Amino acid sequence: MADSVALLLRKVNAGAVHPLRHLVLREGRPFEESIFSGDEDLSTLHFAAYDLNGKVCAVVSFFEREHPSLSSPRSYQLRGMASHPELRGRGCAKALLQWSEEELLSKYGCRLIWCNARQRATGFYESQSYVLEADPFEIEGIGLHYRMHKYLKP
Numbered sequence: 804m805a806d807s808v809a810l811l812l813r814k815v816n817a818g819a820v821h822p823l824r825h826l827v828l829r830e831g832r833p834f835e836e837s838i839f840s841g842d843e844d845l846s847t848l849h850f851a852a853y854d855l856n857g858k859v860c861a862v863v864s865f866f867e868r869e870h871p872s873l874s875s876p877r878s879y880q881l882r883g884m885a886s887h888p889e890l891r892g893r894g895c896a897k898a899l900l901q902w903s904e905e906e907l908l909s910k911y912g913c914r915l916i917w918c919n920a921r922q923r924a925t926g927f928y929e930s931q932s933y934v935l936e937a938d939p940f941e942i943e944g945i946g947l948h949y950r951m952h953k954y955l956k957p
């Protein structure tokens with residue numbers, strides 16, 4: 804892995820995650836498509852990793868939502884995980900996700916995180932101990948996805 808990046812990890816407003824979300828996850832599509840339903844809900848959490856110059860290196864959001872089949876005292880759906888294309892493989896996404904999980908556990912009582920992972924991203928989540936569930940499904944216009952989850956232990 805290339806040198807890791809010195810990062811500042813922060814809870815942010817929805818507006819702070821939209822530009823990188825758009826660049827990485829909705830490239831070439833109207834900017835409005837990078838605004839997700841529920842982004843502004845009071846229960847929704849957005850986190851970002853900044854480098855020391857204030858550049859956004861990675862973003863992720865969590866929506867308070869039950870997993871379709873697993874029960875847990877408080878569950879969040881992870882969405883919009885993205886790291887800057889110029890900084891891939893330098894630990895930005897991993898650092899942000901690990902810090903976000905600690906925040907979710909200690910401040911928000913989260914015990915279960917789940918996501919619908921793009922096929923090409925499942926290896927990243929597996930490296931962070933997310934469990935791959937059976938039966939992939941297609942999300943129109945984006946491609947094949949796998950549901951994945953991770954229980955957080957106090």
Ligand SMILES: CC(C)(COP(=O)(O)OP(=O)(O)OC[C@H]1O[C@@H](n2cnc3c(N)ncnc32)[C@H](O)[C@@H]1OP(=O)(O)O)[C@@H](O)C(=O)NCCC(=O)NCCS
Nearest residue numbers: 884885886891892893894895896897920921924926927930
């Ligand atoms: C997936 C993504 C967020 C990973 O970001 P990143 O900053 O490159 O990841 P990191 O450098 O923090 O990598 C952390 C670990 O995951 C591994 N990893 C990262 N991407 C991986 C992949 N696609 N497949 C397998 N492993 C991967 C790294 O090798 C590293 O492993 P290590 O800790 O054992 O060294 C990034 O590639 C991205 O934004 N992809 C496009 C958007 C996307 O698909 N998002 C997910 C939507 S579900």
